[in-house]
Amino acid sequence: MVGPIVLRTPLSADDVRGLKAGDVVSISGVIVTGRDKVHAYLVEKMPGRDELPVDLAGAILYHCGPVMKETDGVFTAVAAGPTTSMRMEMYEPRVISGFGIRGIMGKGGMGSHTLQALRENGGVYFNAVGGAAVYLADRIARVIGVWKLEEFGPAEALWILEVKDFPAVVTMDSHGNDMHREIEQRSLGRFRELLGK
Numbered sequence: 001m002v003g004p005i006v007l008r009t010p011l012s013a014d015d016v017r018g019l020k021a022g023d024v025v026s027i028s029g030v031i032v033t034g035r036d037k038v039h040a041y042l043v044e045k046m047p048g049r050d051e052l053p054v055d056l057a058g059a060i061l062y063h064c065g066p067v068m069k070e071t072d073g074v075f076t077a078v079a080a081g082p083t084t085s086m087r088m089e090m091y092e093p094r095v096i097s098g099f100g101i102r103g104i105m106g107k108g109g110m111g112s113h114t115l116q117a118l119r120e121n122g123g124v125y126f127n128a129v130g131g132a133a134v135y136l137a138d139r140i141a142r143v144i145g146v147w148k149l150e151e152f153g154p155a156e157a158l159w160i161l162e163v164k165d166f167p168a169v170v171t172m173d174s175h176g177n178d179m180h181r182e183i184e185q186r187s188l189g190r191f192r193e194l195l196g197k
Contacts, residue, residue, distance in 0.1 A: 027167075037148070
């Protein structure tokens with residue numbers, strides 16, 4: 001059996017164009033979290049690179065509100081499972097194109113606008129395993145920093161994380177393939193067959 005494709009961040013255009021829907025990957029390097037408030041801020045304020053705590057070019061943006069424990073000023077992740085990505089659909093194309101993000105990660109996939117942005121800008125959507133928040137937190141080697149913690153709160157802040165061997169599956173690729181839509185269409189077809197019998 002072939003193992004997962006090993007990826008290191010930041011992702012390059014070649015890294016992304018070489019991936020296809022269905023590929024299992026193992027991610028190491030720095031990723032950032034971002035949910036609704038981070039997305040809204042990025043789109044509405046369009047901060048410059050010097051205003052951000054990390055360069056987002058080639059980054060993976062993880063739809064996650066991690067549970068953190070602080071001990072003597074040092075944060076460690078207790079749980080870091082994915083949140084539903086579709087909530088960010090209204091923002092994601094502008095975030096991808098505006099900041100050079102190459103990877104979006106969450107659960108459940110996203111819509112046609114994000115798929116188009118991934119295609120145009122050279123990006124992929126990684127589906128992380130839902131229901132495995134503690135296991136995924138164990139893949140976080142270090143919490144590097146946090147941005148907007150006081151303003152947004154711990155679940156909505158942008159966390160900068162160093163991960164090692166973080167597992168995910170490419171479900172939307174830069175070539176326009178979308179496993180979520182394909183499975184939905186196949187399921188609907190099967191459902192109609194069953195109703196007809």
